[in-house]
Amino acid sequence: MPSPFNSEPSKLVITCSPGVAPALARELSDLSFPVSDVRETSVESEGTLADCVRLNLRLRTAHRVLYALDVFRARRCDDIYDELVAVPWERYLDSHGYFSVDRSVENPTVRNTNLPALKVKDAIADRMRNATGRRPDSGNERTDACIFLHWVGDRASVYIDTTGQSLSFRGYRAVSSEAPLRESLAAALILSSGWDGRAPFLNPMCGGATIAVEAAWIAQNRAPALRRENFAFMHLSCFDPSALTRERAAAERDWTEGARDAAHVRIFASDIDSEAVAAARANVEAAQCEGAIRIDECDLLRSPIPETPERGVAILNPPYGGRIGDPVRLRDTYEDVGAFLAIAADANYDGFVLTGNPDLAEAAGLLCERSRTFFSGALECKFLENPVLSQSARRRFSRRNPDITIPK
Ligand SMILES: C[S@@+](CC[C@H](N)C(=O)[O-])C[C@H]1O[C@@H](n2cnc3c(N)ncnc32)[C@H](O)[C@@H]1O
Missing domain, CATH: 3.40.50.150 (Vaccinia Virus protein VP39)
Incomplete structure (x- = not known):
């Protein structure tokens, strides 16, 4: 099976801070990416993981570039595990590597949002162990592969976060001043x-x-992330x-x-x-x-x-x-x-x-x-x-x- 990196387009959700989305949508259009939706803190587009490389290097107003893997109905936390244990994570993650899970959850059945994140981690670990005989390490550091869960009401979406640390950190701030802008x-x-x-x-x-x-x-x-060394x-x-x-x-x-x-x-x-x-x-x-x-x-x-x-x-x-x-x-x-x-x-x-x-x-x-x-x-x-x-x-x-x- 060919690697999904260059060949499988999917929905992209590019996040930003409130008020910035119109400028971000213009940036995407200028880079010849389609804009399918402009929301309060994100813009939707489409592309492959290889396209995400370009976006990560060049977008000035974005925070993260998310690549959609799965959208599904989830009423309870267990629905998340049941759905995600069937995703072929071995196509994306390294069983000898490390991953973290971040989430944004608004669901009346969930008091502690650690729980759904844990369900994502467990589903990935179990799937990887069954498919490869080994599970990757996991934790909260956003230094390696990053997965993002967005769960609002009964609609859940799971993304590969291709960015990791927010793109708003350019890495040139040698000396901090008072009240700097992002x-x-x-x-x-x-x-x-x-x-x-x-x-x-x-x-x-x-x-x-x-x-x-x-x-x-x-x-x-000058592409803002041209000299950045680490991307998720x-x-x-x-x-x-x-x-x-x-x-x-x-x-x-x-x-x-x-x-x-x-x-x-x-x-x-x-x-x-x-x-x-x-x-x-x-x-x-x-x-x-x-x-x-x-x-x-x-x-x-x-x-x-x-x-x-x-x-x-x-x-x-x-x-x-x-x-x-x-x-x-x-x-x-x-x-x-x-x-x-x-x-x-x-x-x-x-x-x-x-x-x-x-x-x-x-x-x-x-x-x-x-x-x-x-x-x-x-x-x-x-x-x-x-x-x-x-x-x-x-x-x-x-x-x-x-x-x-x-x-x-
Ligand atoms: C909110 S900070 C600007 C932060 C800047 N945008 C950044 O991202 O680092 C306001 C700046 O205005 C400067 N300032 C205050 N009064 C000033 C004045 N009368 N003339 C020039 N600069 C002044 C302060 O020294 C401070 O650095």
Whole structure:
């Protein structure tokens, strides 16, 4: 029987954080994958396990790429064992290897979700022992082969999780800064902003430079997981290493060409805090995009805004007043953000603000007609599109900063 790795297409479920699915669906279409459904935290497509290699290397906004093995009705935990002991796991798993089982369960008969995960493990172990004379080791570490159970009501689905550790960890974060965004969210913000990857990109208040690095990688067409060493699909017994070699080589070529084409692209990052700037510099170096990003240590209102004939983009992620910052002083900061964006708009930039404290933004007079909702971890955030300062906020800003004129 041929290896299932290259030859058996199945449903793919690609997971993401809430709000990100439209950007993820666009990424899939751009990679010529069909999009059959867009849900709150996932997008459905179709492909082989070899296709999953490509998706794992290239998707910027995804967390995991799941390959569907079985969908069935399950009312009780035992139904899961009975169904899964009949799945030919020996075609996918190595009896000398190791696997883990993760789950998402919403079923009224289940109080402890460890139990259904245990049923999956037992079914796999028994099937493998019967088929090969040996069972693989299992545990909770997501370092090797990963299986995922999704069980809602009486409908259960079992997937091979081809990713393992979430794709949002790119591996370039050499130094941690305060309140960093997840890389996959930073990429989603940039893709949602409509930046063309060519015009100048501004990222004051850059913290550890997550947004700036993602912008550089998008401009250079650098696959985000190009240098990642471990993916769960590598631990499947049916894994075809030539698929990874081929996809990596193609992604390396795209990056070489992309970096050449983007040689003139300029990304301007800055932060007022010297530790954040040090973290940003270390991260940008680890992400190998020093040439594309200029980093300044300065106040937001001193950040560079170069002239541009093409429409540039500015994305700001100010403190929210929770983990960092004092809410009273932050009112001035949000006013400054509005003033910066007005100056940038006058110089041909679209402006976006991601905030976990939209009430503070509104109280500071930062008003907008359009915003989208994203989540930074569990925190609901608003991504404000071209917000403008209210008249009273402009007057207040001008009293504090008589030397700075805000364009009309
Ligand atoms: C929420 S953090 C940004 C995190 C960043 N997006 C990341 O992923 O690492 C906000 C940043 O704004 C910076 N900041 C606060 N007030 C500022 C100001 N007036 N000018 C420039 N930067 C400022 C802080 O030093 C902090 O690094």
